[in-house]
Amino acid sequence: MLKKFAKGLCVVAGLGMTVQAVAAPSNTELKIGISQEFETMNPLIMSMSASAYMYRMVGRSLVVLTPEGKWVTQLAKEIPSLDKGTAKIIEEGGKKKIVANWEIIESAKWGDGKPVICQDFITSHTIATSPTVSVGEKEQWTQVEKIDIDPKNPKKCTFKYEKAKWDFFTLAQFFPVPTHLEKPVFDKYSKQKEGYEKNSNYVRNPTNPGLYNGPYVISEVKLGSHVAFAANPNFYGKQPNIKKVIVKLIPNTGTMEANLRSGTIDMISTLGLDLDQALAFEKKNKSENLPYVVHFVPSVTYEHIDLRLDNPILKDVNVRKALLYSINRDDLVKALFENKQQVALHNVSPKDPWFTADPKEITVYRYSKREAGKLLDAAGWTMGKDGYRYKDGKKLSIVFQTTAGNKTRELVQVYLQNQWKQAGIEVLIKNEPARVFFGETMSKRKFEGMALFAWVSSPENSPRSTVYSKAIPNNSNGWSGQNYHGWTNATVDKNLEALDLEFNAKKRADLVHEILKLYTAEVPVLPLYYRSDISVTPKNLKGYKMAGHQFYETNNIEDWNLN
Numbered sequence: 001m002l003k004k005f006a007k008g009l010c011v012v013a014g015l016g017m018t019v020q021a022v023a024a025p026s027n028t029e030l031k032i033g034i035s036q037e038f039e040t041m042n043p044l045i046m047s048m049s050a051s052a053y054m055y056r057m058v059g060r061s062l063v064v065l066t067p068e069g070k071w072v073t074q075l076a077k078e079i080p081s082l083d084k085g086t087a088k089i090i091e092e093g094g095k096k097k098i099v100a101n102w103e104i105i106e107s108a109k110w111g112d113g114k115p116v117i118c119q120d121f122i123t124s125h126t127i128a129t130s131p132t133v134s135v136g137e138k139e140q141w142t143q144v145e146k147i148d149i150d151p152k153n154p155k156k157c158t159f160k161y162e163k164a165k166w167d168f169f170t171l172a173q174f175f176p177v178p179t180h181l182e183k184p185v186f187d188k189y190s191k192q193k194e195g196y197e198k199n200s201n202y203v204r205n206p207t208n209p210g211l212y213n214g215p216y217v218i219s220e221v222k223l224g225s226h227v228a229f230a231a232n233p234n235f236y237g238k239q240p241n242i243k244k245v246i247v248k249l250i251p252n253t254g255t256m257e258a259n260l261r262s263g264t265i266d267m268i269s270t271l272g273l274d275l276d277q278a279l280a281f282e283k284k285n286k287s288e289n290l291p292y293v294v295h296f297v298p299s300v301t302y303e304h305i306d307l308r309l310d311n312p313i314l315k316d317v318n319v320r321k322a323l324l325y326s327i328n329r330d331d332l333v334k335a336l337f338e339n340k341q342q343v344a345l346h347n348v349s350p351k352d353p354w355f356t357a358d359p360k361e362i363t364v365y366r367y368s369k370r371e372a373g374k375l376l377d378a379a380g381w382t383m384g385k386d387g388y389r390y391k392d393g394k395k396l397s398i399v400f401q402t403t404a405g406n407k408t409r410e411l412v413q414v415y416l417q418n419q420w421k422q423a424g425i426e427v428l429i430k431n432e433p434a435r436v437f438f439g440e441t442m443s444k445r446k447f448e449g450m451a452l453f454a455w456v457s458s459p460e461n462s463p464r465s466t467v468y469s470k471a472i473p474n475n476s477n478g479w480s481g482q483n484y485h486g487w488t489n490a491t492v493d494k495n496l497e498a499l500d501l502e503f504n505a506k507k508r509a510d511l512v513h514e515i516l517k518l519y520t521a522e523v524p525v526l527p528l529y530y531r532s533d534i535s536v537t538p539k540n541l542k543g544y545k546m547a548g549h550q551f552y553e554t555n556n557i558e559d560w561n562l563n
Contacts, residue, residue, distance in 0.1 A: 008331050008460065014429065022263035022538050023259070023263075024261070024265075024291060024538055024539070024562075024563050025538055025541075025562050026563070027241050027242050027243060027561065027562045028139075028242075028243055028244065029242070029244045029245070029246065030242050030244070030245050030246070030266055030560075030562060031245075031248055031264070031265045031266045031267075032049055032245065032246070032248065032265060032266070032267050032268070032269050033245045033248055033250050033256050033259055033260065033265035033267070033268045033269060033272050034053065034054075034247050034248065034249060034250070034269045034271050034272060035249075035250060035251055035252075035253050035256065035271050035272050035405070035406065036048060036049065036050035036249075036251075036271050036335055036403075036434045037050060037223070037224070037249050037251070037433075037434060037435050038050045038051040038054055038227070038561055039051055039435060039438060039439045040197070040200075040202055040203060041054070041055055041058070041202045041206055041211070041218065042177075042197070042200050042202035042203070043055055043059055043173075043175035043177065044124055044128045044133070044135060044141075044175065044177065045133070045134065045135060045136075045197055045200075046136075047107070047136035047438065047443065047482070048434070048438050048439075049271055049454075049456060049550075050271055050434075052550065052552060053269060053270070053271055053552045053554055054227060054229075054247055054554070056214070056219060056551070056552050056554040056555040056557070057214055057215065057216045057228065057229055057245065057486065057557050058211075058212035058213075058214040058215075058216050058217055058232070059073075059175055059213060059214050060074040060075050060108075060172055060213055060214050061074055061171060061172050061173065061175050061176075062074060062075050062076040062102060062104075062171045062172075062174060063076060063077060063079055063169065063170065063171055063172055064172045064551050064555055065170075065172060065458050065547075065549065065551050066547075067545050067546065067547040067548065067549075067553075069450070070461060071169065071170060071172075072499050073125055073258075075104050075105045075108050075176070075213070075236075076103065076104065076105070077104070077105055077118060077527045078098035078103070079169050080101055080102060080168075080169055081169075086100065086101050087099065087100035087101070087169070089144075089164045093271075094455060095163075096144070096163070096164040097160060097161055097162065097163065097164055098160075098161040098163075098165065098168050099133045099158055099159070099160050099161070100158070100159050100168060100169065100497055101157075101158055102118075102156075102157055102158075102159055103153075103154070103155055103156045104116055104117065104155040104156075104157075105155075105236060106143070106155065107236040108155075108213060108236045109213065109234040109235075109236060109442040110209070110210045110211070110213050110234065111208075111209030111210055111211070111212045111214065111217040111232050111234055111298070112178075112180050112208070112210030112234070113234050114178065114180055114210060115154070115155070116155075116176060116213050117149075117154040117155055117179075118147060118149045118150075118154055118155060118156065118157035118428055119149065119154065119179050120176035120177060120178060120179050121147055121157065121174070121176045121255075122147045122149075122179075122253060123176070123177055123178075123179040123182060123183050123186075124141075124175060124176050124177045124182075124559065125141055125144055125147060126185050127177065127182065127196065128141035128191060129141050129142055129476075130186075130196075131477070131478050132189075132190060132191070132192070132195070132196065132478060133196055133197065133477045133478060134443065134473075134478050134480055135461055135478075135480045135482075136443070136465065136480070136481070136482055137173070137464075137465040137471075137481070137482065138363070138471075138477070138480040138481065139464055139465060139468075139471070140160065140171075140173050140174060141174070142159055143161055143162055143163065143165065143168075143500075144159050144160070144162070144174070145160045145161060145162040146159075146160045146362055147159055147160075148160070156406075164499055164501055165500040165501060165502070166500070166503045166508070167460070167462075167500075170236050172458075172551060176213070177211075178210050178211060180210070181201050181208065181210050181211060181267060182200065182201060182211075185199055185200055185201060186448065188314075199529060203338045204220050206218050207219055207220065207221065209232065209234075212232060212236065213235070213236070214232065214299050215231065215232055215235045215237065215239070215240040215557060215558040216229035216230060216231060216232055216235075216240065216245060216557070217229065217230055217232045219244075224249065224439040225248070225249060226246050226247060226249060227246070227247045228244065228245070228246050228247075228334060229244065229245040229246070229247070230243070230244055231243055231244075235558070237558055238558055239321075239558070240557060240558040240560070241543075241558070241559075241560060241561040241562070241563070242557075242560055242561075242562060243378045245557070247269070247429070248264065248265050248323060250265070250272075251404075251405040251433070251434070252405045252407070253272065253273060253274050253277065253405070253406055253408070254277070254407050256272050257273070257277060257279070258275055260536065261290075264450055265375075266538055267292075267535070267537045267538055267541065268535055268536040268537075269535055270533045270534065270535045270546065270552065270553070272534070272535065272536070273339060273534050273535075273536065274406070274407050274408035274534075275336075275340055275408065275531075275532060275534060276336060276337065276338075276407075276408065276411075277293055277407070278534045278536070279337075279338055279340065280535065281294060282294040283454065284451075291538060291539045292536050292537065292538060292539060293536070293537050293538075293541075294534070294535075294536050295533075295534065295535045295536070295537065295546055296340065296352075296532050296533075296534055297532060297533045297534075297546045297547075297548045298351060298510065298530075298532055298533075298548060299349070299351070299456070299530070299531055299533040299547065299548040299549065300349040300351050300352060300457055300458065300459065300530070300549050300550075301349075301454050301455070301456045301530065301531040301533065302344060302347050302349065302454060302455045302457075302527070302530060302531075303344070303412075303452075303453075303454045303528045303529050303530070303531050304344065304347070304452075304453075304454070304455070304525050304526060304527050304528055305400075305450050305451065305452050305525065305526040305528065306442075306447070306450070306451045306453070306484045306485045306524075306525055307320055307323075307449070307450055307485050307523070307524060307525060307526065308445070308447055308448065308449055308450070308451075308484075308485060308486065309485050309486045309487055309524055311398075311449050312408055312447065313396065313449070314398070314449060314450075314562075315511075316379050317397075317522055317523060318375040318376070318378050318379040319375070319376065319379050320380070320522075320523040320524075320526075321365070321372075321375050321523055322371075322372040322373075322375040322376045322379070322423065322425075323372075323420065323425070323523075323526055324365045324523060324526050324527075325365055325366075325367065325369075325371045325372035325375065326367075326368075326369060326372035326420060326422070326423035326425070326524075327367065327370045327416055327419045327420070328367040328418055328419065329343045329344075329367070329528060329529065330343055330367065331367070332412065332415055332416075332528070332529070333529050336408070336411060337413065337529075337550070338413070340532055341529045341530065341531055341532055342529060342530045343527075343528075343529055344527035344528055345362060345364060345520070345527060346461055346519055346520055346527050347359055347364060347455065347466070347467075347517050347525065347527065348412055348463075348512065348516060348525055349459075349530050350530065351459060351503075351548065351549075352459045352460065352461075353459060353460060353509065354459075354460060354508075354509050354512040354513075355518060358512050361513045361516065361517055362513075362516050362517055362519075362520040363517070363520040363521050364520070365520075369422065369423060373423065373424075375422065376389055376396070376424065376425075379391075380392075381396050383424050383426070384424075387421070387424060388421075388424050388425070388426050389423075389424035391424065392533070395426055396424060396425050396426060397425075397426040397427075397428060398425065398426070398427055398428070398448075398449040398450055399427075399428050399430050399447075399448040399450070400413060400416075400417065400427045400428065400429050400430070400449065400450045400451075400452070401429075401430050401431060401432065401437065401441065401447050401448070401449075401450065401451050401452070402431055402437070402451065402452035402453060403431065403432070403433070403434040403437050403438075403453065404431035404432055404433050404434075405433070405434075409452055409453075410431070412528070413429055413452065414429075417521065419428065419437065427450075430448075437451075437453075438443055438453070440483050443473060443479055444473065444479055445472075445473055445474075445483045445484055445486070447484070450526075451484065452528075454531060455482075456549065456550045456551050457549065458549040458551065459549065459552055460508075462496065462499055462500060463500075463512075463515065464496045465481060465482045465483070466482050466484075466498075467483060467484055467487055467489075467496070467519065467524070468483060468496050469483070469487075469488040469489070469490075469491070469492075469493050469513070470479075470493075471483040471485075472486050472488070485524045485525060486524075487522070487524035487525075489518055490523065491514070491518060492515050492518055492519075495511045495512075495514050495515050496515070498511055499511045507521045533546055533547075533548050535553075538562070540562055540563075541560060541561070542560070542561045542562075542563075543556070543559035543560045543561050544560055
């Protein structure tokens with residue numbers, strides 16, 4: 001979820017005028033355009049997509065999910081298995097737990113040559129579970145109760161999990177941090193609220209190569225402009241083909257194409273063009289025989305509107321349902337996206353085995369001004385002479401926020417604002433730069449009414465971080481969690497807890513469907529559409545494969561080749 005900018009012959013290219021031919025990029029350097037600025041490169045704290053996109057170039061975890069949906073090793077020698085006996089279920093204190101043996105590959109090192117060892121996972125676990133550190137999804141860290149190191153081998157460790165979870169091995173977000181660099185900072189600021197986040201080496205000294213263990217290290221950071229990456233000579237895998245990568249910030253997605261055609265950038269990341277722009281560019285790419293490939297990949301990305309449920313207006317479920325009934329989402333995806341994106345029914349994508357569209361299992365909302373009006377009348381909001389609804393002398397008015405400069409989101413906002421006006425609802429648009437919107441407004445729950453953004457996840461990923469009652473960010477939990485709307489439901493909590501412990505695939509799906517039934521009935525969120533991931537690459541780029549989930553294509557950047 002992050003953003004930034006660039007320069008060049010933007011106006012000329014944007015107007016479709018003649019632009020000097022740009023040479024194809026080579027393995028010497030690749031310039032990538034991105035529309036979001038990262039909020040931090042600290043893997044324990046980052047929550048924005050742009051951060052994850054860039055971090056995957058410099059940091060690796062024990063395992064990762066491939067674009068084909070298969071779990072494979074990265075820093076680990078092998079994935080622990082109950083069948084193989086490298087993991088087992090134990091009984092402790094009347095509770096079932098799992099212990100799993102992990103071993104880090106011998107060649108894994110930090111960029112400064114120090115070995116990646118089990119202690120680095122202990123350090124990250126200690127920091128991430130600290131009540132003074134704000135982490136987006138605390139559960140991914142607290143699921144591990146303890147890590148023990150083999151006294152004979154610092155790269156062999158045993159993870160004891162708090163619960164016997166079916167997906168215990170899916171630790172793709174369980175990143176290590178270098179103990180020799182980060183532990184002294186944490187020890188110094190551990191008793192000071194928010195001290196570690198602001199003073200971490202990832203903030204104070206982000207070009208220190210010892211912070212990274214991936215194919216690249218960060219060589220330069222210029223906020224508002226770009227981040228540069230250089231090949232990491234200490235990377236455990238094969239050396240990347242491309243010697244230098246520069247990720248350039250272009251916060252206004254409307255100028256992204258112009259920067260591509262002027263040569264300011266060589267490719268556009270998945271956090272770049274909006275769908276309407278990509279559709280238009282694909283036509284020009286073919287008709288003008290341009291040297292690019294436009295990629296469209298269905299994804300699990302869920303574009304939606306979080307509703308602040310402690311807002312006096314939005315705490316009424318009738319108002320929330322009316323908001324959904326009064327927008328024509330079928331027309332929205334047709335008018336803005338040529339039906340290349342699918343209307344969302346809830347927070348689980350059709351690419352996910354847990355998806356359901358069965359009206360017996362969920363509430364399906366079809367556009368109905370009449371139904372919206374009935375619900376608002378029932379909630380006490382009556383239509384005034386000026387075309388807006390009132391209750392006790394107060395106008396039905398809601399603040400609507402999203403990331404400033406994102407063309408598609410701003411178009412969607414205006415479209416929805418007009419439809420809600422027809423229902424008598426005043427919507428006030430108040431957008432912010434992505435760095436502010438995600439870094440403070442959402443993480444600290446400072447948004448006033450409605451917030452438009454997207455969640456990206458992976459198939460069969462528990463929605464615990466966004467709908468669990470204990471995942472509501474607040475001062476007492478260090479602003480951890482991503483249940484920004486503040487939804488609480490005891491049955492949902494119970495099912496989420498059961499989901500983690502259920503080893504039967506069919507029963508897991510049933511639990512998720514029960515959650516979706518309540519999610520669609522109580523409407524804590526307005527589902528809009530499931531996005532397609534889009535990127536534009538030069539024709540000579542080989543080894544590039546988009547995933548369509550949260551583990552971006554940069555996870556295999558060492559395979560990219562521009563020869």
